[in-house]
Amino acid sequence: MADLEGLKVEKNYHLSEPFAADGNFHVKGAANLDWGMKKRLSSIFNPTSGNTVMFAFDHGYFMGSVSGLERIDLLLPKLMPHIDVLMGTRGALRTSVKPGFRKGVALRVSSGSSMLNDDLSHEVVAVDIEDAIRMDVDCMAVQVFIGAEGQLESIDNLSKVINMGSRYSIPTLGVVAVGKNMERTDQYFKLATRIIAELGANIVKTYYCDKFDELVAACPVPIVVAGGKKLAEKEALEMAYQSIQGGARGLDMGRNIFQSYHPAEMAESIGKIVHERFTGKEAWEFYRDKTK
Ligand code: 5RP
DSSP, X not given: OGGGTTOOOSOOOOTTXXXXXXXXXXXXXXXXXXXXXXXXXXXXXXXXXXXEEEEEOOTHHHHOSOTTOTTHHHHHHHHGGGOSXXXXXXXXXXXXXXXXXXXXXXXXXXXXXXXXXXXXXXXXXXXXXXXXXXXXXXXXXEEEOTTSTTHHHHHHHHHHHHHHHHHHTOOEEEEEOOOTTOOOSHHHHHXXXXXHHHTTOSEEXXXXXXXXXXXXXXXXXXXXXXXXXXXXXXXXXXXXXXXXXXXXXXXXXXXXXXXXXXXXXXXHHHHHHHHHXXXXXXXXXXXXXXXX
């Protein structure tokens, strides 16, 4: 075993050391990008807190009119004061959002399956770069299925979008997908997030997991955390807090906001954690007082 001599096998995430290549820009891994990229990333990540509250309402692209999103035209105006970024499809954005609103936009550009399919991992890039430019979006979101049947297609989709986005200074958000039969371990999320960042995505969306601080340390771009299935509000706020404590630069929640009985208050409470450093308990008390 001579060739194993001197081989480092233990990983060391240097958790006490901050990211060393930030320069003086507030978005991780973006110090060397050009002005247009930085401008768009600054519409997503608040330059003061460095963080973001994204509202994911792109579920209709494969789930149709999911509960809570039947009338996005009525829901969005209530949420708008409490969020930084809308993450949606071009159909939802163009039809139901007034173009004069002053928030960031994360445009979902991959699609190709529906709830009727067992395997959701086969997708294509469904939006032309010209349309993303016309809509003046702040990033393009691509779902990435690592370890699934459609891995090659989704890596191809991600790479195409990164290539096109780089041409026009539009950042790419890589979204870690969790299919029915896919693992949800920290090893899996660490693998998927690092692959997505290495392929050139500027932001990675994933789920909260064990050893989340290690996942964050090993990912050279900002992590935003998905909400996942609806939890009790107290639990969802605690998960949001743990995510920010672990180094996430934001939340990109859907169902935990729009399936709450009080979506606006829930979004506002998440904002308290993300931008004002509330603990999960403080945010829960804030939510409870607001909804009494
Ligand atoms: C997966 C997504 C969705 O936007 C994501 O699932 C967020 O929604 P939720 O918080 O309800 O899980 O990116 O395609």
